[in-house]
Amino acid sequence: MAAPMLDAIEIKGRTITADALLTQRELARYWVARGANYHFTAKGNQPQLLEEIAYYFEKLSTPADFIQTGHGEHGRIETRKIWVTTKLNDYLDFPHVHQAFMIERESIDKKSRKESKETVYGITSATIEQASPEQVLGDNRAHWRVESCHYIIDWNYDEDRSRIRTGFGPENITRLRRFAIGLLKAKKSNESIPVMMKKLMLNTRAVFDFLKMTRNSRPQSVNLG
Numbered sequence: 001m002a003a004p005m006l007d008a009i010e011i012k013g014r015t016i017t018a019d020a021l022l023t024q025r026e027l028a029r030y031w032v033a034r035g036a037n038y039h040f041t042a043k044g045n046q047p048q049l050l051e052e053i054a055y056y057f058e059k060l061s062t063p064a065d066f067i068q069t070g071h072g073e074h075g076r077i078e079t080r081k082i083w084v085t086t087k088l089n090d091y092l093d094f095p096h097v098h099q100a101f102m103i104e105r106e107s108i109d110k111k112s113r114k115e116s117k118e119t120v121y122g123i124t125s126a127t128i129e130q131a132s133p134e135q136v137l138g139d140n141r142a143h144w145r146v147e148s149c150h151y152i153i154d155w156n157y158d159e160d161r162s163r164i165r166t167g168f169g170p171e172n173i174t175r176l177r178r179f180a181i182g183l184l185k186a187k188k189s190n191e192s193i194p195v196m197m198k199k200l201m202l203n204t205r206a207v208f209d210f211l212k213m214t215r216n217s218r219p220q221s222v223n224l225g
Helices: 025-033 047-058 133-157 169-186 193-201 204-210
Strands: 015-017 037-041 066-072 076-085 099-109 115-124
Touching: 015 133, 025 037, 037 133, 047 076, 047 099, 047 115, 066 133, 076 133, 099 133, 115 133, 169 193, 193 204
Parallel strands: 015 037
Antiparallel strands: 037 115, 066 076, 076 099, 099 115
């Protein structure tokens, strides 16, 4: 079902990321045949693929190929490490694999000092010449940002169960929701999106302040004459 959606789009030279549900051999062949690269994560729907990649990296004791440290959202310090290999290319039962990777994400909340850790495994058809470890990590990070946006919209608006289905309604309401989430994120508040939304629902004046539609929220002109 995913392939026909891309028939009318020029994807040659692109790297396409997808949910783990779309980590499928047929889709991989389709994208590569059209000149694109895939970037897939391996999860429970491909248990053998996941097990083989995880087994290789669990036995590895070499330092990470690339490390990225930065400040995440909501006062977190994040460290992302990636290991890549080409040694599984002929071993994995998956078409056009050119690199397998493992990513470790470590996060520390600056206030509570609570630590969390997540490990992600995946594959890409991009060769080592086309995508360095830093680029592979960047592709994964970019996909996570998109997923984060989808998650926020679905969680706060229950979009997956929306009954707006006719005409341009679904597209228009999604654009409005994305616009609203974008405004909230632009405030760079330490509060979560649900908390900010609840406050705005209880305070109509604050909504107009967010939209800069009140007199005290607009820059005042100065008459030098």
